[in-house]
Amino acid sequence: MLEIKNLHARIAEDGTEIIRGLNLTVKAGEVAAIMGPNGSGKSTLSYVLSGREDYEVTEGDILYNGESILELDASERAAKGIFLAFQYPVEIPGVATMQFLKVAMNEQRKYRGEDELTTPEFMRLVKEAAGDLKIAPEMLRRPLNVGFSGGEKKRAEILQMALLQPKLCVLDETDSGLDIDALKVVADGVNALRSPDRAVVVITHYQRLLDYIVPDTVHVLYKGQVIKSGDKTLAHELEAKGYADLIEAAA
């Protein structure tokens, strides 16, 4: 589903190279965890995948279902099924959460040549998904992410993911700022979306989230490259020993 080949990417503004020859393959149905110390390029990878213009790819390619997505802008990638759950969901005063959800769902449908949702259909879908994630209706009446607590923001991200039904989900540090109860709710939401035709990339600093979203593969990112891949036991090793040994071995 996702094939990253020798990817090099830098910050557009100052040319700093962050991703330096990264290779990664994630198959349909797979949950892949990307771990790594601070500054290893984890968040940059999520932005480059989703098409943020502040980064430019200088070499290599990203194939999604066999096709390069480098020429697609962020909205086209999203409409094709790539979803980024933000580490810091953005507050947008003046845009109601419900309006945002409806526009996003219908714009994606339009892009794919599908009929737009009617208001009752939309309401039903939101009500169902919000109930599963324990999101109160009052929260949906507020402007998008404005005044939401850290946990509410993350749940709102997962709600969007559940409604948009993407094929490739990229979760950027979804566990940061969550207490254990909120973490469980979020993890349940992600696990509910696991399916044979969907891939999930979980970017995380800590092993903790991976106790709840159990990965099929674990990849260690360091200085913009994958320096080691393995199964879920790799995450436990890292938790016990830290990154130092791995980094030394790779150097």
Added chain:
Amino acid sequence: MNMQQAIKMTAAETALVDAYTAQIGDLPGDGAVLSLRDTLVHELRTTGLPTRRIESWHYTDLRTLLRAVPAADPSAFAERVEAVVPGSSVLAVRSGQANLKSLPKGVTARSYTESLLDGSAVAGLAVLGSDDAIGRINGGLVRGGLEIEIAEGAELEAPLEIQAVQSHGQAHTRFPVSFGAGSKATVIERHLSTNAEGSFVSSVSDVTLAEGADVIWIILQQQGSADTHLGQIRFDLGKNAKLHLFIINAGGKLVRQEIHGKTSGEGADLTLRGINLLGGESHTDVTFTLGHDVPHTTSTEIIRNVVFDRAKGVFQGKILVAKDAQKTDAKMSCNTLLLSDDADFSSKPELEIFADDVQCGHGATVTDIDHTQLFYMLARGIPEKKARAMLVNAFVAEIVEELEDDEELVEALEGLISAWLEKHA
């Protein structure tokens, strides 16, 4: 008309003086009103329209910007239009002529023409100062309008919409409106033209709120893209009176909207909100002065500007706190989204404080669309054009939503704003 000519008049100045001369004998007024009109037009003739050398007109050099004024045409009649908020009571002034229909309970109104004829209008016709060009032009040429009284304790269920509809030529209107003690009302003062021929409009509203009155007053300026609109609202807030004044400029080629008010009773509160939707080659100026004249009065002012194309905008806001006006609390801000390289906005906030125990502040920002917000929306599959439109809309919608107590009003204003943005973005 044996007057000394001090300046070489521009085409627009000549046209205004000619409009007066052509209507002598026809303009309504008793002896005192007619004599005052003569004085005002004489001043216009000798001092001319204001230029950038007059401080309050520094960013809007009216003498240069006002190139032409169409002749007055008494047949410039326009049909009344649907009210902004369904179910409103509409009082239409068409081409300067008042048309009174059945009035809601607690409201009395008469044509302003009658106040001119019987001379009761004369005190209100005085200019606010030597730089009051709008008061001068309007006082010289005003033919009609409405004088409205909201009875003590009256609570209007539906908004009262004052419609000034114009098709071409000139219109000069006045709206003295008094709100009785404890009354509660929403008034929509709406100016619009029905075609693009280019009309010249001046309008002065003179609003007084007695003790405890609670009023939402919305000025909706929707003139055509060739029109000149010179508007002014004066207000005086009595004890514990609350005015939520909301000004939306969504039209016009050359627009000046002045707001001059004072709090004259303790506990008075002003909420001023302004939205300037500017596009094309238009020039729009909102100039505001507020006197906090007595202790314990409050005001907040938020102006949001969205500027496209080669449009220019101006906001001047001056808050004066009198020596005795202790415990005044005033906060003014002006935020602008510049959406093209040729768009331009000048903001000049001023505080003049003579009391020593007050809380006053002001701030101004000029920005482009927030790129983090834009990326977030794109990342959810919303195409860039649509995402930008939503963010621009959000920038102004925030202050519309403060009127949340009246859902229909919020919906109507939001609809109007998004329609404008769809047309211009």
